[in-house]
Amino acid sequence: MKRDFFIIRHGETDKNVQGVWQGSGTEALLNNNGKKQASELAEKVKELDLSCIYCSPLLRAVQTANIIVQNRSSVLPVIILQDLRECHFGKSEGLTFDATKKEYGEDFIQKILFPNRKTWYLRFPEGECKCDVFERVFNALNKIAQNSNTKKDTSVGIICHAGVLNALQCGFGLRDVCYDNCSILHLCYDTATDSWSQVFDLNKPS
Secondary structure, eight states, X not given: OEEEEEEEXXXXXXXXXXXXXXXXXXXXXXXXXXXXXHHHHHHHHGGGOOSEXXXXXXXXXXXXXXXXXXXXXXXXXXXEOGGGSOOOXXXXXXXXXXXXXXXXXXXXXXXXXXXXXXXTTOOOTTOOOHHHXXXXXXXXXXXXXXXXXXXXXXXXXXXXXXXXHHHHHHXXXXXXXXXXXXXXXXXEEETTTTEEEEEOOOOOOO
């Protein structure tokens, strides 16, 4: 049996617009554009036949999930999982990208933003690295996949963050991952082989 995971980034916040490091140590609500993005996403998600949504505990993710599930003809449960939270950016939480470039250098910031298997151990002081993020999110996804034993659980939504998508791209070796707010990454888990694969069957939201 195969299980579909639709991994979704939350809607836009003002801190996204401001170019601020918005990790698990920074809370922010969706701005008006973010709410609009989430409402448009809700229409698209209706076509995916999800059995439930697993969600990061951060407010921007929870707010996105709540917009998705409201005004539906059937109940779509939202389950909060701590391990789906954003990467913690340590002392850079709340600072702008420009400020951290001046502090740590352009090369270091590019390696944090676009890691590979050689650089994903880098982190800001007192923060997480993308390898750490991948390990906790990967474990969470595996638990969901392995505990979904009924037919109705073959398709689930995951509401998370750009740093989580970034870690998954690096850890799984994915390609063409979109980091836009309310974009969707489709992964498939094969219960027979205990393996994950990327599926290219969704148009990226504008």
